[in-house]
Amino acid sequence: MKSLFLSLLLLATSLTAHASNTMREWKKNDGTIYTADLVSYDEAGKMVELRLKDDTVIRVAYDDFSVIDRAWLLEWTEFAEEMEAKLKEMGGVVTRHTGKGKFPIDYWVYQPPLAETAAATKPPMMILFHPNGNGHRELVRYLEAAKATGLTIVSCDYFRNTPKDIEDPVMLERFKELLPQIEETVPHDPKRMFMGGCSGGSMRSFQYSAQVTRPWAGIYSNCGWLGGEMWYHLPFPAMRVAMVNGNQDPRGDYHLLRDTARLHKAGCKVTVHMFEGGHQVPPASVQEKAFRWLLSNE
Numbered sequence: 654m655k656s657l658f659l660s661l662l663l664l665a666t667s668l669t670a671h672a673s674n675t676m677r678e679w680k681k682n683d684g685t686i687y688t689a690d691l692v693s694y695d696e697a698g699k700m701v702e703l704r705l706k707d708d709t710v711i712r713v714a715y716d717d718f719s720v721i722d723r724a725w726l727l728e729w730t731e732f733a734e735e736m737e738a739k740l741k742e743m744g745g746v747v748t749r750h751t752g753k754g755k756f757p758i759d760y761w762v763y764q765p766p767l768a769e770t771a772a773a774t775k776p777p778m779m780i781l782f783h784p785n786g787n788g789h790r791e792l793v794r795y796l797e798a799a800k801a802t803g804l805t806i807v808s809c810d811y812f813r814n815t816p817k818d819i820e821d822p823v824m825l826e827r828f829k830e831l832l833p834q835i836e837e838t839v840p841h842d843p844k845r846m847f848m849g850g851c852s853g854g855s856m857r858s859f860q861y862s863a864q865v866t867r868p869w870a871g872i873y874s875n876c877g878w879l880g881g882e883m884w885y886h887l888p889f890p891a892m893r894v895a896m897v898n899g900n901q902d903p904r905g906d907y908h909l910l911r912d913t914a915r916l917h918k919a920g921c922k923v924t925v926h927m928f929e930g931g932h933q934v935p936p937a938s939v940q941e942k943a944f945r946w947l948l949s950n951e
């Protein structure tokens with residue numbers, strides 16, 4: 654389990670205002686520069702895996718990086734160890750699963766301690782999508798609120814933002830294949846099944862709620878939107894929607910009123926939670942408030 658936590662937590666970087674762009678420049682001693690995401694760092698073997706913009710994963714020796722990048726890697730290794738200790742104190746289980754069939758997509762599951770779960774055999778479940786498609790990386794951001802509310806979190810790899818928010822039928826096909834497997838693998842209450850995510854992840858949740866028939870209980874929309882009026886024709890189900898926006902998010906207010914009106918027309922109940930910040934994941938305390946509202950009968 655230690656290697657799992659280290660792999661997961663090493664990738665939990667602090668989210669900036671550019672929530673959908675977590676790549677950075679990596680420089681080698683020979684002058685080569687990569688614009689890439691960190692996939693993993695094997696400290697013992699001194700080997701780093703990076704994911705390039707085209708999704709290609711490359712391996713680079715730790716010693717080949719510049720002094721600044723080596724220092725960055727060491728800093729986040731220490732952070733991972735601190736977070737691992739925190740997770741052990743929190744309790745619960747993190748597991749990795751791979752979808753079977755035509756599309757072998759990974760998804761990561763956090764199950765909070767059973768003592769914290771209102772219905773241990775059928776807890777509520779939330780499926781999360783992320784702008785960068787790194788489910789294993791982003792899961793850690795939601796653990797505190799999930800534990801506090803007894804909410805099982807399923808964090809998906811692969812599903813990510815597309816250029817100009819154009820619909821990707823291949824992603825939809827893959828979700829339709831993966832969802833029944835998640836439902837079969839992860840214990841949950843089918844009447845308390847939610848989706849959500851940050852930015853494009855919440856947009857994907859709204860669209861899938863209309864495109865994949867289920868008794869969806871609600872959406873956790875963090876700095877998200879429906880995708881514009883081009884998506885308003887979708888048959889969104891009546892459900893609970895928690896809109897969670899940063900007070901400095903330049904896109905938040907513009908879409909909030911229009912999207913809320915469309916959701917009300919669909920019979921949805923909508924609440925708005927604000928936090929101090931921009932286009933980013935909110936503090937755990939704000940997440941918890943939104944989760945509790947979604948799980949309530951208010």
